[in-house]
Every structure is written in C-alpha cells, then in structure tokens.
Amino acid sequence: MNFAELLTYTDIDQLNRIRKTYGFEGSVHSKNELIRTLLCHLGRRQELAEQIRGCDAVQTRFLQLVFFDYRDVFSMEELLGKAKAAWGEEEGDSRSLILWLLKRGWLFPGVTLRTRHLYQVPRDLKERINRLFAEEFLEDASDEPVAYRDEQGMLAQDLSRFLAFVMHNEVPLTADGAIYRQHQxxxxxxxxxxxxxxxxxxxRFGFGRRYHLYPDRFSLIYDYAYxxxxxxxxxTGWIRLTEKGAGKILNKETEPGQEMYRFWLRLYRKPVPHLPVVVRWIDLLARGRWTPVEVIQRAVNGWIEPYYYETAESLLRRILKMMMHLGVIRMGEGADGEKLVSVTDEGHALITGISGFTEEGLDDRFSNPLSGNRMV
Incomplete structure (x- = not known):
C-alpha cells in the first residue's frame, strides 16, 4: 500500500503521535484534516531530505536494511533482525529503532487480515527515500565508455559447455579433487x-567449495553444477555427469539466469553478509546510466568488511566482476581510464525479482568456505 492508503487505516491517536513527532500543528480531532496535514508535510521533497540527513549512522543503516528490501511487509522477528544488524557490534535497543520508524510514519502495523500481525512499509515513500539516498552520490551523468564488456547469457552457455565436456570426455581428478590442468x-x-x-x-578460500582449485568464474560454474x-x-577419482546433468544436455535446456544469480547470492553471503544491500546500492546508482566504481565504493562504505586477505575495495571489485559474469551489469572504461558500471535490464529484473535479504547462505556441504585454506 502507499502512504496515503495506510494513513486512512490508522487511528487518530497514532496520527497525532506522528504529528507530534514532526512538531507541527494540526487538528487533533479531525482524522481527514490530520491526514491532509501529514501528506502535505511529508510530501515535500525538501522536508523528507532533511529527515534523512538528520538520521544518525545506526538509523541510516536500519533504514537501508528495511527500505532496500523489495518486500513491503515484515514480521517483528525480521525487523528485530534488521535492527540488530544495524547496531552491528554496538550495544543498542533494537526495538527502539522499530518504534522510531513507527513514530515517523515510515512503518505501519498491518491493516489487512493477511498482514494484521505484520508491519508494512509505504511503497511510494520507500521509493522516494531510496531515490534520495541515491541522489546523495549521483552527480552529473558520466560519459559513455570507450569500451565495455557485456556477458549476458554467457555464463549459462558455458555451464552447458562444461556439462557437455564431462559427457564426452573422461575427466579425472587429482588427489586434491581438482580437474587436471591440461583438462582445464x-x-x-x-x-x-x-x-x-x-x-x-x-x-584462495571463502568463495566456494572448489574456489581454491579453479579461477573465479569457472569456480562458480563448477560449484553450481555440483x-x-x-x-x-x-x-574412484573421476567427474561423472548425473542423469539430471545429462538431461540438460540431451534436452538442450538453458539454465535459468535467476537460479545462477540466486546461487551466487547465497554463496557470496558467507564472506559478504550484507551483499543484498551492496547489490541494491549498485542497482540504485547504475541502472540506466554509467556510474564510476569510485562512486559505488563510497556508497557501500561500511557495508563491506575486510575478509581475511581481502580488503573492502578488493571485495567490491570481486562482487562487480561476478555480477558482470552473471550478466547483471556491464563494465566499461572511460576515455580517462575511469572504471564504469551500468546495470542491465536483465540485471535489474534479477535484483528486483529476487530478494537477497531472504536468501540464506549455502550449507557448508555446497560452499565449505574454510576447506580451501591452503596455498595453491
């Protein structure tokens, strides 16, 4: 529901509490007058922008965790989980953050039978606030790149080529479980x-079950096939195609891009727990335009923590590289050598169609992030 619709379902006492939060005058008796006053006040872009700028660091993180999620309805447990993540290592009252959103009219108790035990974010307000977040980092549009890479659909095709290779060749494994280099x-x-x-x-470890044995892109293909x-x-030390795998080749079935993207989200959430926020930032900043990587780096600052041998900067480069392989983004280079990113239409559909916030990390049987702690 949109903001105006949710206000109509809200009782007059709650409307007055929202009014008092913003400290402006309005009728305390007429519900219609209160709604008009609130819509007028919060409908002003400048007023909303000032509210966003007035948030402290924890409030900003909580707001992004809630508003960057494409879902509009949340349980109390989900909100508490997001609030705890917003506090991070700091000690803080998670329920106070939820109350903070309720008092501002940025979150409402569910109003239908389906949502009466849940909490709802106004859809139009979420879109406006997310645009304000993005505008803080977006400057004039960047020039078109002099060259760019676009790999849409190629990962799925190379998965099919890998399966066909296993079908038509004997593929032995080393004692470490790797395909011999000559076969690679x-x-x-x-x-x-x-x-x-x-x-x-x-x-090399932490980005997949066989990441320590293979280059980045093939590591994803291999782990996904497994x-x-x-x-x-x-x-006995051989890779074999299963009946399911053989069926993919014999029936010429193309792997759905959304399944490979979902697998990547779950796999990379191990080293980057807040990957859904990072992906959402990339979509907000680079959809329909070319955006410098440096701008994205500033926006995601604080959402990516160093991971063993990886810095926050190298992790972002790795994320962008894999998103390009998945066809979610194109990567280009400006005339001055500046690295640029643009979200593809397919990529936007994947990001908006799959809520990474609900995707849990893979079971260690399929990711085993610590098993590859070795030199290669």
Missing part, C-alpha cells in the same frame, strides 16, 4: 569467456 585448459578453450588455470601462489546435482565426484 582444453575445457576453457571451449568457453565463450575463457579463463586460465590457477597458477599464481596465494591464499549443487544442482548435474555432476558427481566419484570416489
């Missing part, structure tokens, strides 16, 4: 987006 090279030559086997020594049950690793 042969496989990668068939890909639309080729990679090279991992050669350089360094720490998670979906398309391949199996036999105790």
């Amino acid at each position: 090279r042969k496989l990668f030559k068939t890909f639309i987006v080729p990679e090279k086997p991992v050669e350089k020594k360094g720490w 998670y979906q049950g398309y391949i199996t690793e036999e105790e």
Whole structure:
C-alpha cells in the first residue's frame, strides 16, 4: 500500500503521535484534516531530505536494511533482525529503532487480515527515500565508455559447455579433487569467456567449495553444477555427469539466469553478509546510466568488511566482476581510464525479482568456505 492508503487505516491517536513527532500543528480531532496535514508535510521533497540527513549512522543503516528490501511487509522477528544488524557490534535497543520508524510514519502495523500481525512499509515513500539516498552520490551523468564488456547469457552457455565436456570426455581428478590442468585448459578453450588455470601462489578460500582449485568464474560454474546435482565426484577419482546433468544436455535446456544469480547470492553471503544491500546500492546508482566504481565504493562504505586477505575495495571489485559474469551489469572504461558500471535490464529484473535479504547462505556441504585454506 502507499502512504496515503495506510494513513486512512490508522487511528487518530497514532496520527497525532506522528504529528507530534514532526512538531507541527494540526487538528487533533479531525482524522481527514490530520491526514491532509501529514501528506502535505511529508510530501515535500525538501522536508523528507532533511529527515534523512538528520538520521544518525545506526538509523541510516536500519533504514537501508528495511527500505532496500523489495518486500513491503515484515514480521517483528525480521525487523528485530534488521535492527540488530544495524547496531552491528554496538550495544543498542533494537526495538527502539522499530518504534522510531513507527513514530515517523515510515512503518505501519498491518491493516489487512493477511498482514494484521505484520508491519508494512509505504511503497511510494520507500521509493522516494531510496531515490534520495541515491541522489546523495549521483552527480552529473558520466560519459559513455570507450569500451565495455557485456556477458549476458554467457555464463549459462558455458555451464552447458562444461556439462557437455564431462559427457564426452573422461575427466579425472587429482588427489586434491581438482580437474587436471591440461583438462582445464582444453575445457576453457571451449568457453565463450575463457579463463586460465590457477597458477599464481596465494591464499584462495571463502568463495566456494572448489574456489581454491579453479579461477573465479569457472569456480562458480563448477560449484553450481555440483549443487544442482548435474555432476558427481566419484570416489574412484573421476567427474561423472548425473542423469539430471545429462538431461540438460540431451534436452538442450538453458539454465535459468535467476537460479545462477540466486546461487551466487547465497554463496557470496558467507564472506559478504550484507551483499543484498551492496547489490541494491549498485542497482540504485547504475541502472540506466554509467556510474564510476569510485562512486559505488563510497556508497557501500561500511557495508563491506575486510575478509581475511581481502580488503573492502578488493571485495567490491570481486562482487562487480561476478555480477558482470552473471550478466547483471556491464563494465566499461572511460576515455580517462575511469572504471564504469551500468546495470542491465536483465540485471535489474534479477535484483528486483529476487530478494537477497531472504536468501540464506549455502550449507557448508555446497560452499565449505574454510576447506580451501591452503596455498595453491
């Protein structure tokens, strides 16, 4: 529901409490007059912008955790979870944050039979506040890049090529469980987006079950195929295609992009717990335009924490790289070498269609983030 609709369901005492929160005069007896006053006051862009700027750091984090979520209705448990995440390592009263939203008319108790035990965010108010968040970082539009990469649909095609490779070739595994490098090279030559086997020594762990053995993009393809049950690793030391995997090839079935995107969200939430907020920021700032990576970095500051050998900056680069492989964004370079990002139409549909906030991290059987703590 929109703001005006929710106000009509709100009793006059609650309307007066909202009025007093903002400290302006209005009739305390006429509900219609109160609603008109509130709509007029909160309908002004400048007034809403000042309210946002007046939020402290914890309030801002809580607001983004609630308003960046594409759902409009939440349980008390979900709100308390978001409030706890907003406080982070600080000690604070989670219920006070929920009460803060209620007093401002940015959150309402559910008004229908379906939502009467839940809490609802005004849909139009959410959109306006999210635009205000984005406008704080958006300046004049960036120039078109001199070159860019767009990999929409390519990940799913290379998944099919991997399955076909396993179907038509004997693929043995090393003692560490990796495809031999010579087989990797042969496989990668068939890909639309080729990679090279991992050669350089360094720490690789935390981004998938076989991340320590393979380059980033193929690691995602491999872990996804294993998670979906398309391949199996036999105790005899070979990769085999399952009946399910063979069916994908024989029936020429294209893997749904939303399933691969959902898998990536769940996989990468291990090292980046607030990935749904980061993805939402990218969509707000780079949909329908080219936005410098530096602008996105400033916006997500505080939502990405260093992870072992990764800094917040390198984690964002990794996130953007994988979103490009998934076809969610295009990545370009300006005439001056500036790195630019633009969300694709398909990417916007994925981000808005799949609420990352409700996607939990994968079971360790399929992600096992610590099993690869080794040098390669």
